[in-house]
Amino acid sequence: MxxxxxxxxxxxxxxxxxxxxxxxxxxxxxxxxxxxxxxxxxxxxxxxxxxxxxxxxxxxxxxxxxxxxxxxxxxxxxxxxxxxxxxxxxxxxxxxxxxxxxxxxxxxxxxxxxxxxxxxxxxxxxxxxxxxxxGRHRSEFASPVCLNASGANAHVLGYRNGRYRVLGETMDTGVGNAIDKFTRHLGWSHPGGPKVEARAKDGEFLDLPYVVKGMDFSFSGIMSAAKQAVDSGEAVEDVCFGLQEHVFAMLTEVSERALSLTGSGQLVLGGGVAQNERLREMLASMCEQRGAEFYAPEPRFLxxxxxxxxxxxxxxxxxxxxxxxxxxxxxxxxxxxxVPVTWREEEDWTADGDSVRLGTSSRDDSVRLGSDSRDDSVRLGNDSRNKSAHVDALQGAEATVTIEDGTVTKRRNPRAYRHERLDSRLRRERTRLEARLTSQARRVGVPTPILEDVDPERGLLVFERVGDADLRDDPAERHVRAVARHLATIHDAGFVHGDPTTRNVRIERAASDDRRYLIDFGLGYFTDDPEDYAMDLHVFDQSLTGTADNSESLIAAARGAYRTASSAPEPVLDSLREIEGRGRYQ
CATH class of the missing domain: 3.30.420.40 (ATPase, nucleotide binding domain)
Incomplete structure (x- = not known):
């Protein structure tokens, strides 16, 4: 009132x-x-x-x-x-x-x-x-996912059960600080971001490291590579262009994963780095491609x-x-x-399959495109609230999945926000890895769908259909324990899933043993580093926090199951505690 x-x-x-x-x-x-x-x-x-x-x-x-x-x-x-x-x-x-x-x-x-x-x-x-x-106030979005991209911080937030949950964050340094470290190497004054943006306008694409782990990301490797590229004689303009294309694509990809995980169809942007025109362009393009709404406040509020x-x-x-x-x-x-969120409704959205039910809002149901005449903000995309949950084609984080006659066809379609060369490489590499690791997991006893066909150049995979629900829809403790045991098994075999969120676990509830399948190994890789295994657990924990009501008890159950099933749990759990303590505010 x-x-x-x-x-x-x-x-x-x-x-x-x-x-x-x-x-x-x-x-x-x-x-x-x-x-x-x-x-x-x-x-x-x-x-x-x-x-x-x-x-x-x-x-x-x-x-x-x-x-x-x-x-x-x-x-x-x-x-x-x-x-x-x-x-x-x-x-x-x-x-x-x-x-x-x-x-x-x-x-x-x-x-x-x-x-x-x-x-x-x-x-x-x-x-x-x-x-x-x-961003939520000025857009009047009901319950958006938020990407904060600032100097000392970089993380993705979503609201659940009275708090804003960290769905993903940087594992080393804030995005603005990372860029500033690069520009200090060049002798440029603070802040470095606007200078990189200006020089990038005259640059061409340059390959650099691209590190996304579930919904977390890391900037240390790409910054070191960018410095080395300049020292090796690469044009500064090209390095700046490549730096923006990789760093902002990482942030955009993680934002899309968060939208998919939570079922939200709304994204807001915050933080000083959010003033960058290329970042805003990427996020707007991603939201438009998946039918979501995007809002970036005018610069004075960024x-x-x-x-x-x-x-x-x-x-x-x-x-x-x-x-x-x-x-x-x-x-x-x-x-x-x-922070206890005392000023808003307890729940403003509820995910139901692949549809989204949003809470009450004073705004109408119309689609808002382009700039709002009230300010310099950006509003793009279509509202996906009225889409049916029972459809043959489902939009995931980066792929379209078509289900027909017990067969699942997954297409990693080109992402318009990413540079064509980067996008082509990632789609090809991830398709190969998904095919290989899905089969490898089956060999070591972890339930996965049978792979029927694969075409890396087209980003195409065909699987048998498994399960009748995601773990997000039924986060029972027995399922969570089973997933933790599956992760221990593949870690003992020398590889990680890479993105073990509640969306990437399928449950066959009709079976007597509640069979649980791991799917979507596209971010996985072979490794013997306990920290990589710990990152798998960290991603799983974050997804439980963002989608389950009793996440603390579920995470504790997963930890106990992993400890029992793993052949060498202590180095992994020690690394997990170290990862959890990094926080971007230490």
């Missing part, structure tokens, strides 16, 4: 480089309205050389935060005067983390002082959730900014999610999946 008078929130952001304050005014914080206003004031830190220096960033924050807060407060007073002298602000929202500790502490101190001066509540906001929520802090702060304030001064300490490692 809309408020009888405007709600006015002052937001303060300062996680790394942007000293920013904003005032947000609206009559209804739960949805975007025509009369809402956001005014943002930002003073950006620009290092003389290299990347962000924490001490210099903190000094900049100390000098600039008081100034931008004063500007936002003045705007709040002017808006209050327009309304006849209403209270200037109702609450103060600030970024509690993740970010650089010294910068966060300065912001928190300013927020506490401002809240005490106006005698209003304090709201502690997770910076990464704010990136997601500003880079670090206090506007997104104020908007989410308003939602949290209305939900009663405020914080006492004595409890308002910052958390530089504040993960988005640690």
């Amino acid at each position: 809309a408020r009888s008078r405007p709600l006015r929130i002052l937001g303060i952001e300062g996680t790394a480089w942007a000293a920013s304050a904003a005032v947000f005014e609206t009559t209804d914080p739960t949805r975007r309205t025509d009369d809402e206003r956001v005014e943002i004031y930002t003073d950006a830190y620009e290092p003389d050389s290299g990347g962000i220096h924490p001490r210099e960033a903190a000094e900049h924050m100390h000098e600039s935060i008081p100034e931008v807060v004063a500007q936002a407060r003045e705007t709040a007073r002017e808006w209050a005067d327009e309304r006849g002298g209403d209270d200037a602000i109702d609450a103060v929202a600030f970024s509690r983390g993740p970010g650089l500790g010294p910068c966060l502490r300065i912001v928190a101190t300013a927020a506490r002082a401002t809240a005490q001066r106006f005698d209003v509540p304090l709201v502690g906001v997770n910076h990464m959730v704010a990136h997601l929520e500003i 880079r670090d900014n206090a506007g997104m802090i104020a908007v989410l702060g308003a939602k949290m304030y209305e939900a009663g999610d405020t914080i006492a001064i004595e409890d308002s300490r910052i958390d530089s490692n504040f993960r988005p999946d640690q």
